[in-house]
Amino acid sequence: MLTYLRKRIISSAVPLLVVVVGVFALARMTGNPAALYLPLNATEAMREDFAIRNGLDQPIWVQMAQYFGGVLRFDFGTSMRTGESAADMALRAFPATLQLAGTTMLIAIVLAVIVGSAAALNPNGILDRFSSFVSMTAASIPDFWLAIVGIWVFAITLGWVPTSGVLGAAAWVLPVATLVMRPFGTLVQVVRGAMVSSLSEPYIKLARSKGATQYRVVGAHALRNAAAPGLTVAGDLTVGLVNGAVVVETIFGWPGIGKLMIDSILQRDFAVLQACVLLTAIAIFVLNILIDIGYALLDPRVRPSAGARGRRKARNEHRGQNNTPATTGTPTTSAPVPTAAIDA
């Protein structure tokens, strides 16, 4: 386990470093924050003073060295906008995103398991065709549009839920419903595929001939064996949610990390942006490890004795199994860094 963890950390460190350096450099290419933070008629002296206060007068490599020196002492800089510690701001926003992503994934998984199993019981039946159409549509609706339609129908016309905010259970309905669509649509297809192949295995025949009820055959025998591929895809989708909720968080005014990230990009709040990127990167790293552990629990063939290699191999085999070419990943995808935030 420890060897596995150590290998994991080492192989993730390089991409992580490149991303942080890249974000650092790119962020500074977007323009001088002085133009945003100082009044229009600011004098040259004021601009210089601003630059010196924020360390922007130094060459970029000096700034970078200072930043990494700070990171080693757990000092992630201060926000230009609020003067607060950047790490505090990121840590404060993060639970909101985690709660949102957690609730969404829980609902998506439960629904997808029910619908996907029901569809798999009779492949190419009416229910199967219907669920595949629904899931395909769910996976291709743009979330920002769905959010707007939701606001229009349920918040403005019917007045059942607030348009934004985090107070009360009603405020959760629209953001969660919007975010659930894509994971649900993708997972239904994965669960269905895994269940179809699992239901045709000999052990199902054995269970049936023992006289197990349909409920037990599906629920206990087939589902448990179909869970592993579902877990892999669910993990990937959660990773997407953790850093892809930008649009939904912006529309619903959800004070999460996605909104903080886009705000700090637009406001040239470099320290906060870097803290956000680092935090999501670490979170995704932890998430990937949790998925691997859950995987080992589900599938005895990939218990730790098989080593990281066997584990990854099995994971990738399952990725290939669900018939989506997009997920036939390579075994080298262990980078703990946020996938494109565009997944929003």
Added chain:
Amino acid sequence: MTQIQEKPATQKTVKANATQRLGRPSMFSMLLRDKFATVAAVILSFVILLAVFGPVLMGELATKQNLMFMNKEPFDLSNGWAYILGSDSLGRSMLARMVVATQTTLLVAVPAVLIALLIGSLWGVWAGYHRGRRESISMRIADIIMSFPSLLLAVVVLFVFSPSAANIVLILAITRIPIYMRTARAESAELQSRTFVDAARTFGTKPNAIIARHVIPVVTPTLLTLATLEFCFVMLAESSLSFLGIGIQPPDVSWGLMVAQGRQYLQTAWWLSILPGLAIVVTAVAANMLAAWMRIATDPAQRWRLTLDKQTKKSLTTVIKDTK
């Protein structure tokens, strides 16, 4: 087995139908066998035609303001056909604006998909064929690109360069290259250990020739299917960027931008953002369905599903059920 023998007629029809189609069925006939895919193909062709010819026909109408026709409701023929889909706050025809936006949307999505497909596939196939260091370095690069916050990349391009459609194409293409790279690498790494590749190697064929003549033809169907799926994704990504204000900039117009612009009029004129959004959904679902069909049609092991007519299929399923 005994049950099959009791149904000789069924078997005969299956056989007769099978002999009717010697050789490979054409893609077109396979498309017609799948109703969903046929509808999807028709929708996509219509969208493409709109994008090519629409702006020529309606370009002027799309920018013509008419304050007499402000915020007209859609589906009301009394305002004339140009306002069949309503009008915006400046009295411009929604129909014409959506048609023009079709072109912008496709002009971003299609080149982005093609560029990413070309670069990503070639790179991935090359890396997978050669294995070793070339492979691991390439995959590291893919990891890095994948993990980069592309929102930030979009903002950088927007501020440093001009926010033109070409630059958005570039961002979307770069961020999507790793997807093709990974798939192409995995496939070609598997292929390069096959006997037919070994045979070519033994005859002294050069690596590049092997890649071009033996590896690429095999991986192409998978990659094309992936590209169709990606078209859906890239279109959604473009509209997300435009929606956040870092994609297509006014006075250009794309579906995503129209949704964003209509957002503030949601209470008074719902159609301004609902209709362009519907256009996105319909196109995306069509692309998704076509990809689902392509996945079956290009897979030699599954293709037979699309070569059977309804009657044969029915008799075949009874045979299968009986053997069970």
